[in-house]
Amino acid sequence: xxxxxxxxxxxxxxxxxxxxxxxxxxxxxxxxxxxxxxxxxxxxxxxxxxxxxxxxxxxxxxxxxxxxxxxxxxxxxxxxxxxxxxxxxxxxxxxxxxxxxxxxxxxxxxxxxxxxxxxxxxxxxxxxxxxxxxxxxxxxxxxxxxxxxxxxxxxxxxxxxxxxxxxxxxxxxxxxxxxxxxxxxxxxxxxxxxxxxxxxxxxxxxxxxxxxxxxxxxxxxxxxxxxxxxxxxxxxxxxxxxxxxxxxxxxxxxxxxxxxxxxxxxxxxxxxxxxxxxxxxxxxxxxxxxxxxxxxxxxxxxxxxxxxxxxxxxxxxxxxxxxxxxxxxxxxxxxxxxxxxxxxxxxxxxxxxxxxxxxxxxxxxxxxxxxxxxxxxxxxxxxxxxxxxxxxxxxxxxxxxxxxxxxxxxxxxxxxxxxxxxxxxxxxxxxxxxxxxxxxxxxxxxxxxxxxxxxxxxxxxxxxxxxxxxxxxxxxxxxxxxxxxxxx
Amino acid sequence: xxxxxxxxxxxxxxxxxxxxxxxxxxxxxxxxxxxxxxxxxxxxxxxxxxxxxxxxxxxxxxxxxxxxxxxxxxxxxxxxxxxxxxxxxxxxxxxxxxxxxxxxxxxxxxxxxxxxxxxxxxxxxxxxxxxxxxxxxxxxxxxxxxxxxxxxxxxxxxxxxxxxxxxxxxxxxxxxxxxxxxxxxxxxxxxxxxxxxxxxxxxxxxxxxxxxxxxxxxxxxxxxxxxxxxxxxxxxxxxxxxxxxxxxxxxxxxxxxxxxxxxxxxxxxxxxxxxxxxxxxxxxxxxxxxxxxxxxxxxxxxxxxxxxxxxxxxxxxxxxxxxxxxxxxxxxxxxxxxxxxxxxxxxxxxxxxxxxxxxxxxxxxxxxxxxxxxxxxxxxxxxxxxxxxxxxxxxxxxxxxxxxxxxxxxxxxxxxxxxxxxxxxxxxxxxxxxxxxxxxxxxxxxxxxxxxxxxxxxxxxxxxxxxxxxxxxxxxxxxxxxxxxxxx
Numbered sequence: 011x012x013x014x015x016x017x018x019x020x021x022x023x024x025x026x027x028x029x030x031x032x033x034x035x036x037x038x039x040x041x042x043x044x045x046x047x048x049x050x051x052x053x054x055x056x057x058x059x060x061x062x063x064x065x066x067x068x069x070x071x072x073x074x075x076x077x078x079x080x081x082x083x084x085x086x087x088x089x090x091x092x093x094x095x096x097x098x099x100x101x102x103x104x105x106x107x108x109x110x111x112x113x114x115x116x117x118x119x120x121x122x123x124x125x126x127x128x129x130x131x132x133x134x135x136x137x138x139x140x141x142x143x144x145x146x147x148x149x150x151x152x153x154x155x156x157x158x159x160x161x162x163x164x165x166x167x168x169x170x171x172x173x174x175x176x177x178x179x180x181x182x183x184x185x186x187x188x189x190x191x192x193x194x195x196x197x198x199x200x201x202x203x204x205x206x207x208x209x210x211x212x213x214x215x216x217x218x219x220x221x222x223x224x225x226x227x228x229x230x231x232x233x234x235x236x237x238x239x240x241x242x243x244x245x246x247x248x249x250x251x252x253x254x255x256x257x258x259x260x261x262x263x264x265x266x267x268x269x270x271x272x273x274x275x276x277x278x279x280x281x282x283x284x285x286x287x288x289x290x291x292x293x294x295x296x297x298x299x300x301x302x303x304x305x306x307x308x309x310x311x312x313x314x315x316x317x318x319x320x321x322x323x324x325x326x327x328x329x330x331x332x333x334x335x336x337x338x339x340x341x342x343x344x345x346x347x348x349x350x351x352x353x354x355x356x357x358x359x360x361x362x363x364x365x366x367x368x369x370x371x372x373x374x375x376x377x378x379x380x381x382x383x384x385x386x387x388x389x390x391x392x393x394x395x396x397x398x399x400x401x402x403x404x405x406x407x408x409x410x411x412x413x414x415x416x417x418x419x420x421x422x423x424x425x426x427x428x429x430x431x432x433x434x435x436x437x438x439x440x441x442x443x444x445x446x447x448x449x450x451x452x453x454x455x456x457x458x459x460x461x462x463x464x465x466x467x468x469x470x471x472x473x474x475x476x477x478x479x480x481x482x483x484x485x486x487x488x489x490x491x492x493x494x495x496x497x498x
Numbered sequence: 499x500x501x502x503x504x505x506x507x508x509x510x511x512x513x514x515x516x517x518x519x520x521x522x523x524x525x526x527x528x529x530x531x532x533x534x535x536x537x538x539x540x541x542x543x544x545x546x547x548x549x550x551x552x553x554x555x556x557x558x559x560x561x562x563x564x565x566x567x568x569x570x571x572x573x574x575x576x577x578x579x580x581x582x583x584x585x586x587x588x589x590x591x592x593x594x595x596x597x598x599x600x601x602x603x604x605x606x607x608x609x610x611x612x613x614x615x616x617x618x619x620x621x622x623x624x625x626x627x628x629x630x631x632x633x634x635x636x637x638x639x640x641x642x643x644x645x646x647x648x649x650x651x652x653x654x655x656x657x658x659x660x661x662x663x664x665x666x667x668x669x670x671x672x673x674x675x676x677x678x679x680x681x682x683x684x685x686x687x688x689x690x691x692x693x694x695x696x697x698x699x700x701x702x703x704x705x706x707x708x709x710x711x712x713x714x715x716x717x718x719x720x721x722x723x724x725x726x727x728x729x730x731x732x733x734x735x736x737x738x739x740x741x742x743x744x745x746x747x748x749x750x751x752x753x754x755x756x757x758x759x760x761x762x763x764x765x766x767x768x769x770x771x772x773x774x775x776x777x778x779x780x781x782x783x784x785x786x787x788x789x790x791x792x793x794x795x796x797x798x799x800x801x802x803x804x805x806x807x808x809x810x811x812x813x814x815x816x817x818x819x820x821x822x823x824x825x826x827x828x829x830x831x832x833x834x835x836x837x838x839x840x841x842x843x844x845x846x847x848x849x850x851x852x853x854x855x856x857x858x859x860x861x862x863x864x865x866x867x868x869x870x871x872x873x874x875x876x877x878x879x880x881x882x883x884x885x886x887x888x889x890x891x892x893x894x895x896x897x898x899x900x901x902x903x904x905x906x907x908x909x910x911x912x913x914x915x916x917x918x919x920x921x922x923x924x925x926x927x928x929x930x931x932x933x934x935x936x937x938x939x940x941x942x943x944x945x946x947x948x949x950x951x952x953x954x955x956x957x958x959x960x961x962x963x964x965x966x967x968x969x970x971x972x973x974x975x976x977x978x979x980x981x982x983x984x985x986x
Contacts, residue, residue, distance in 0.1 A: 058828025118830055125726055125835075183829060210732075224731060228829050237793045238613055241943035243712060243914025244698075246844050247756075247814030248788060248805040250798035254752070254817045260742060261749035268735075300736060305725045310738035310869045317736040326735030329742045330832050335819030336840060340546025341671060341716050341878065342606055343842055343914075344818055344943055347613075352824060354831055356734050381798045390829065426731025426831075455729035455832055 028170050028478040029413075032161035036470045043157050043470070044140065044463065046076070048133040050115075050149050051142045057093055057116035057183045066093040066179045069115050073177060074098070080156065081163035082175065090187035093179030100159070101172045107483050108172035110204035110440065111159075112430055113152025114181035117144035118455055125457035139460040146452040150461035151207035151469065152177060154447055158473030170481035174201060178430075181208070184228065184390025185429035192437050202483060203403035204434045205476065207469070209424050209446030210454075212295060214464060217411040217419040217472075219404060220444035222322060225357035225394035226427035227366055230387040231256070231374060232350045239335075239344040246345060250381035253334035253349035259384070260351060262377045263327055268311040270327045272373040275366065280359045282323055293420040294318035295450075303450040322423035326356045356425060363391030395431035401441045406479040411445070414472025445472065516658050516966040517901075520649035524958045531645050531958070532628065532951065534564070536621040538603075538637050539630045545581055545604035545671045554581040554667045557603050561665060562586070568644065569651035570663065578675035581667030588647070589660045595971045596660035598692035598928065599647075600918055601640025602669030605632035606943055613945035627948040634940040638949035639695035639957065640665060642935055646961030658969035662689055666918075669696070672716065672878025673917035680925050690971060691891035692922045693964065695957070697912050697934030698942075700783060702952060705899040705960075707892060708932035710810060710911035711919050713845035713882035715854055718875045719744070719862060720838045727823070727832040734833060738869035741822035741837035747872070748839060750865045751815055756799040758815045760861045763854065768847045770811055781908040782806035783938075791938040810911035814844045844913060851879030883919035889929045894967040899933070902960025933960065 036043070053069035056062040070087050073096045078085045082098040093116060101108070120130030120143045128134040130143035140150070155175075162169045176199075178188050192199060209220040235252035236245075265271045282290075297309060300317040311320045320326070334349025336342035355366055367388040378384040397404065399421045411419040424444070434442050447469040453459045524531070541557035544550040558575050561584045566573045570586040581604060589596070608618030608631045616622040618631035628638070643663075650657045664687075666676050680687060697708040723740035724733075753759045770778075785797060788805040799808045808814070822837025824830035843854055855876040866872040885892065887909045899907040912932070919930050935957040941947045 056828075058830060060827065119824070119826075119828070121824070121826070122727070182831075226731075226831075235794065238941070238946070239610070239944045240792055241914065242814070242816040242818060242842055243714075243809075243844060243912070244942070245788070245792050245809060246816040246842075246913065247799045247808040247812055248797050249792045249794055250796075251817055253820055254748060257745040257748040257817070257820070260745040264742070300733070304728055304733050304737045306723065306737055306869070308869050309736050311735045320735040321731075321733060324735055326730070328730040328734040328831075328833055329739055329745070329823065330730060330830055331823030331825040331834065332741055332745070332837070333821045333825035335817065336607075336609070337819040337821035337838065338607075338609070339548065340607070341840060341842070342546060342609075342818055342943070343670075343714075343816075345816055346819060349820070350825065352829060354730055354734075354829070356731060381794070381796050424731070425734065426729065453726070454732070455830070456727045458726070 028481070029474050031165040032158065032474045033471055035165035036157060036161040036474060040467055044466070047140070047150060047153050047466070050153060051133045051144050052131055054120070054131045055116050055144070055179065056119045057180050058119060063093065066116060070094045070096050070179055073115055077156065077175065080160035082159065088191065090191060092187045095179070095188070095191055096175070096177040098175040099173060100169050103169065103172050106171050106481055107202040108174060108200065109480055110199065110201045110434065111155045111173060111175045112204055112206045113155065113177050113208065114148045114179065115152065115177055116179040116182050117147065117149070118182050122457060127458055138463045140463060141458055141460045143459050145459050145461035146448040147454040147459065148181065148208045150466055151447045154207060154466060154469035155205070155473045157470045158477060161470065161474055162477065170478050174199060181429065184226070184392060186390070188430055189433050189437065192433055196437065199438055201438065201440050203443055203480065204438070204440050205443045205445060206428060206431065207445050207447055208428050209426070209444050210448040210450060211446055211465070212420060212450065214449065214462060215415065215417050217415045217417060218422045218446055219399070219407055219411070219419045220424040220446055221397045221399040221421050222423035223395040223431050224322065224325070224425055224427050225361065225363055226390060226392040227355040227357060227363040227388055228390040229353045229355070229370060230350060231259070231353065232348060232385050233259070234348045234383045235381070236345065236347055238347050242343045242345050249345055250379060251345050252382045253346045255379050255382045256332070256334065256349040256351055258379070259374065259377050260329060260332070267313055270325065272369050274369050275325070278360045278362065278365070279325060287319070290318060290423065291316065294422060321425035323358055325358050325361060328354050328356070330354055356427065357394050359394045359396060361394065363393060367391065392427045392429045393432045395435065397442050397444060402483055403441045403443050403480070406483060407443045407445050407476055410472045410475035410479055413475040415468045445476070516969070517962050519653040520646070520962045521959060523653035524645060524649040524962060528955055532954070535628070535638060535641050535954070538641060539621045539632050540619055542608070542619045543604050543632070543667065544607045545668050546607060551581065554604060558582045558584050558667055561603055565644065565663065568648035570647065576679065578679060580675045583667065583676070583679055584663070584665040586663040587661060588657050591657060591660050594659050594969055595690040596662060596688065597968055598687065598689045598922065599643045599661060599663045600692055600694045601643065601665050601696065602636045602667065603640065603665055604667040604670050605635065605637070606670050610945060615946055626951045628951060629946055629948045631947050633947055633949035634936040635942045635947065636669065636696045638954055639935045642695060642954060642957035643693070643961045645958045646965060649958065649962055650965065658966050662687060669917065672714070672880060674878070676918055677921050677925065680921055684925065687926055689926065689928050691931055691968065692926070692928050693931045693933060694916060694918065695933050695935055696916055697914070697932050698936040698938060699934055699953070700908060700938065702937065702950060703903065703905050705903045705905060705907040706910045706934055707887070707895055707899070707907045708912040708934055709885045709887040709909050711883040711932070712810065712813070712913055712915050713849065713851055714878060714880040714915035715843040715845060715851040715876055716878040717841045717843070717858060718838060719747070719841065720836060720873050721747070721866070722836045722871045723869070724833065724835055726835050730831045730833050737833055738867060739833050740870045741834045743867050743870045744820070744822065744837040744839055746867070747862065747865050748817060748820070755801055758813065760857050762857050763813070766848045766850065766853070767813060775807070778806060778911065779804065782910060809913035811846055813846050813849060816842050816844070818842055844915065845882050847882045847884060849882065851881060855879065880915045880917045881920040883923065885930050885932060890971055891929045891931050891968070894971060895931045895933050895964055898960045898963035898967055901963040903956045933964070
């Protein structure tokens with residue numbers, strides 16, 4: 011948190027004047043901030059589990075009360091047909107730019123529980139890491155901005171810019187109700203830029219700004235055979251097995267070289283020029299780093315591309331889970347009656363989720379063996395997103411990182427998908443700034459998720475700087491709409 | 499239960515004198531017998547679930563008390579390292595032959611529970627069918643012999659032969675402790691024949707004697723990838739997925755023609771001559787009947803063989819269950835860390851379970867992709883069994899069926915495996931008689947298992963007849979050891 015180190019310019023000094031008090035406040039209140047973050051994390055706000063709806067509501071209410079207490083205005087828990095959206099604003103800086111700050115308070119399930127060293131919803135501090143589901147994804151990152159705003163409001167009674175907070179509870183299930191909320195409130199949500207912190211840095215001293223997100227599409231594939239389980243002694247060898255058929259179909263989704271074997275799948279995949287691939291090679295993680303992060307010994311997938319490229323500019327189809335027949339304790343001599351698989355696509359420009367869904371359906375229909383029946387359900391379509399990394403709102407973020415973390419950020423593509431990115435770009439016409447504070451070893455979506463507390467502190471400082479810098483954004487309004495970053 | 503119908507011979511009349519009183523007793527006590535069977539069935543004696551050990555013990559105690567009450571001697575609940583064996587004898591007919599009566603009081607799990615119309619361990623009578631897990635496999639069949647013995651002991655105070663009952667609690671998990679019990683008690687268990695009722699008839703008026711059982715071997719296959727689940731956005735396309743690898747490996751266990759693709763798997767499979775295949779075609783179910791029993795529209799498997807042949811003289815490899823990653827409610831964007839599959843082989847003469855286990859291990863090692871690790875566990879090896887269908891003990895059974903069901907039985911091969919068959923043949927040197935009372939639509943090993951009460955009554959009569967006929971077995975002792983039925 012080197013706020014005024016070597017290489018400081020006159021402009022820096024002006025900005026430093028704004029940021030000084032909040033930075034001091036943030037530093038003085040670190041212990042309190044961590045205690046509050048633990049409270050926030052303690053809610054098991056698992057959006058994929060309908061039985062957790064009450065927990066999500068309680069979490070939303072807690073967050074709303076918290077935003078009220080730090081001094082934001084118009085705090086509302088907006089009901090949706092799913093989990094509520096927590097909205098808050100501070101619009102007392104007329105003539106200054108308006109920032110949207112987006113985050114999500116929902117989390118993935120804690121399962122498999124036995125692989126956690128500590129219970130997933132009991133935040134546990136070990137050295138400088140806070141372990142809990144949602145610690146990094148996304149409660150800790152969201153909370154960094156909340157604490158930055160608090161630092162201004164408590165120390166200076168004002169923010170340097172206008173702010174509109176949108177904290178949703180359905181990001182992990184594809185934000186099914188957010189677009190409707192945004193469309194309904196298009197005018198109220200007008201802004202000059204949107205900041206999203208739900209991505210990763212490269213290391214504690216290597217911040218990163220994401221300028222691309224893969225799109226997504228989820229699919230459930232069910233295969234049915236006999237109307238109920240059959241005795242494998244009486245029928246084994248004479249009746250087809252829907253679970254075996256599902257395995258064969260899954261095996262038919264990739265070729266021997268790790269490429270997705272669905273005809274037409276790659277037709278719309280954009281081919282990037284040498285300049286962009288060289289840029290990526292210079293900024294992105296090496297194969298070795300990615301293997302180290304994954305804790306595996308060797309890579310897999312499409313030849314001709316680095317592992318970084320395979321996870322960013324190339325699409326992927328992942329089998330997330332599968333079950334059929336008897337897989338619990340002991341043995342059961344049966345031919346199963348049905349089997350299901352859960353899959354997710356990661357899509358890249360210029361693939362369209364709807365078109366991919368159709369190609370998948372057609373392919374499954376083609377490869378389903380005649381002795382079983384299959385059905386496909388697709389949902390949570392998310393378009394791939396690109397951000398103009400030269401936009402002033404993004405450049406300001408780079409400067410804020412340099413101040414908050416002591417290093418300039420690298421520009422990275424992300425392999426993940428944040429549904430709201432294209433929604434903000436297309437529905438509100440605002441540039442999106444993806445300021446990530448997660449670390450590669452934070453175990454996001456895995457057991458023993460954590461948030462590195464030094465990152466939390468530096469993220470708060472970075473957000474404090476960003477709010478100060480955003481106040482000076484030259485003609486932010488006029489930049490709207492130029493959010494599609496073009497290939498070299 | 500036509501005890502003395504047309505075609506009755508002088509010999510019949512003699513036997514009829516013995517069987518008359520017990521047959522009357524059985525007829526008069528049908529209602530009581532059904533009530534007791536329901537009590538027996540109510541124990542959830544699921545041997546594959548270690549948490550059910552106490553239920554198995556209670557069931558064994560109940561059965562032992564019952565055997566005591568009907569008048570058997572030396573009733574014991576013999577502890578094993580697993581579930582106890584219930585033993586009882588009646589040896590008060592010196593000079594007469596001795597029969598072993600074998601059955602098992604353990605059952606398969608009730609799962610999937612939602613597919614049952616009534617709870618699996620609440621015996622429910624609908625029309626003439628008694629629905630419950632274990633109703634036919636094997637409690638109802640075992641109980642038919644118990645009630646036949648009771649009918650003798652209560653009506654005539656004696657059995658026509660000596661009897662040794664062995665009712666075990668681990669048949670559904672491969673009888674892991676029965677062989678040791680039999681070896682330990684070889685002398686005490688000397689007998690002239692062993693009757694096992696754990697197989698099927700063709701229809702209520704078409705009884706059957708099984709003269710072949712497939713052997714078996716269970717396998718668990720685990721594939722591991724990264725040490726914990728990974729975010730499919732961050733790593734999808736660059737890290738291999740153990741669940742997908744498992745699907746590919748499973749797909750590699752069969753060729754496109756439904757044959758097991760493990761090299762060497764068919765090397766020891768006996769090729770049966772035209773005479774035996776013609777006999778099978780004349781006695782066994784047609785393809786249409788098998789498809790109707792399975793409630794599926796089309797068959798599957800090895801071409802060149804009827805469905806009956808595929809399930810009896812041809813081996814099979816069945817995927818019983820599989821799980822990996824997230825397969826519960828909702829979605830979870832992960833690459834799983836591991837996946838497991840449960841498989842079972844059905845083996846035929848002259849395959850050896852141990853050799854097949856080694857071929858399987860070798861094949862799995864060969865087809866495991868380099869980016870994941872696999873491990874194999876094999877257990878519950880059961881040798882395939884053949885019975886001499888011309889043995890006097892078997893011919894007596896045919897006669898008993900004719901009396902009990904009004905029709906002579908057909909001789910069938912069974913696709914299932916009863917571990918004890920070869921144990922009796924090899925360790926005790928006794929001929930085994932497989933008198934089945936189940937029906938093809940009894941949903942054995944499936945939801946809504948049932949036992950057809952008219953079959954229960956006729957089975958009791960058949961057992962009464964069999965006990966009478968066994969008394970007259972000419973030189974049963976001298977037939978010992980000639981139990982391997984030779985191919986034509």
